[in-house]
Amino acid sequence: MQTIFQKIKEIALKVDQAIKDQEMGYSEQCNASGDDQLKLDVYADELVEYGLRELPLVKAIISEEKEDVMPVHEEGKYTICYDPLDGSSIVDVNLSVGTIFGIYEGEPSGETLVASAYIVYGPRIEMVTVTRGGEVQHYRSGSSQLFNLCYKAVRLEEKGKLNAPGGTQKNWPPHHKAFIDSLFAEGYRLRYSGGMVPDLHQILLKGGGLFSYPGTSDKPDGKLRLLFEVLPFALIYETAGGEAVNEQGKRLLELKAKHIHDTSPCFFGSRYEIHKMKEAYGVL
Template sequence: MLTVFEKLKHIAQEIDKAIKNEDLGYSENQNATGDEQLKLDVASDAIIEHTLSDVSLVKQIISEEKEEIMPINPDGKYTICYDPLDGSSIVDVNFSVGSIFGIYEGDNLTGRGLRAAAYVVYGPRLELVVATRGHRPRHLRSGTRGLFSTRSIVQLKEKGKLNAPGGTQKYWSPTHKAFIDSLFAEGYRLRYSGGMVPDLHQILLKGGGLFSYPGASDRPKGKLRMLFEALPFALIFEAAGGEAIDEQGRRLLDLEPEHIHDTTPCFFGSRYEIAKMREAYGL
């Protein structure tokens, strides 16, 4: 596992350089779920594929930007599922964006098979958060010589102050809108950039709050993909002392996707916010 984490550090450095120096325009392609690809999406995907292709521990890789599984080493121990550049649609306005990685045991592409998770934040500073089952997440930062050092151990408080509600409000259910409004009525602060990584990173480092992306009339099964986004962050939030559930109250880590690009409604938060969500939804 340490070998994989070291490779993720190298990937972070290379994608950070690409963001700062390469073309920000759209390519002529779409990804596996029909989203237009930026040239940076394609470049980031290529960096990760190239870097992981010679790691003996890696059995196969699965990218949000590709339709199929890519075999690497049949004797490898892990499948790595990743979103090469989450939030790429806001990179042209210089907002922070990120990469997300889920490290799964063999072919067990479920929440139960997820052994570790990590994400990178490409912002004013280059930062990495890594978590393995049974251990608190570690927050690392790249220094002047490109070396990552641990800045803190991530731990959520029982209750936070931030509210990051995803999706288009006109498509929300009345239940969800009433719930979100109730948090603002309690004094929660709106924090939503359009990037999953920077928004969840802020909640984790500020000690708590809620990030939600519900099922809605335009996206009944939600927008966020299980293997690349929802499950890796679920492991990180639980490891930090929080919770991650769907709109039926099920742990995201208990879900079993039927297809590698399946999506799910999701709620990530401190224990207080998740309890409030359950109450609002009648769970």
């Protein structure tokens, strides 16, 4: 697994440079979910794909930006699902964005996810990794472009202070709005940038809180993709001592995708916030 993590570090440095240098305009293409692609999305996708193809361990790769599975090495062991540039719509205003990787052994699902990683491109490049049964580790790249371990065994506290509610509020179900309002009434601070990676990263490193993206009237099955975004973060949050569930209170890591681009409502947080969410949704 360290071979894959090392390759991800190399890819991250190239994507970071692309963010600094590449044109920000839209391409003439849409991704597999029908979203307009930035030229930067397309270029970042190519950088990740070419990097992962160099690894004999990789059997197949699945990108959020492409419709189908891409076979790589028949003798490979892992299928890697990735979002090459999560939050790319906020690159033009210079907010932090990221890349997410889910590493699966077998048909991709919560049960076969064996490791995950994400990169944050902000004032510094940071990387968080986890292997199933291991620890959540946090790395930072400095001027030497080497990733140094900052924190080993990153842990969430029982209760946090941050609240990152996703989705357009007018489309929230009433019980979700009441739940979010109740957290603010308890003194939680709003931390929502429009980027999944930086928002979940902040909650993780600040000790806890809640990131939520419910089913909404316009997207009843949620917006975030199961294999590329939801499951990789679920493994990280559970390993860090938190919880990650859907709107029925079911562990996200128990979910299976019927299609590689399936989405799911999702809630990530400390144990206290997830307990409150289950109360609000009536799924205790």
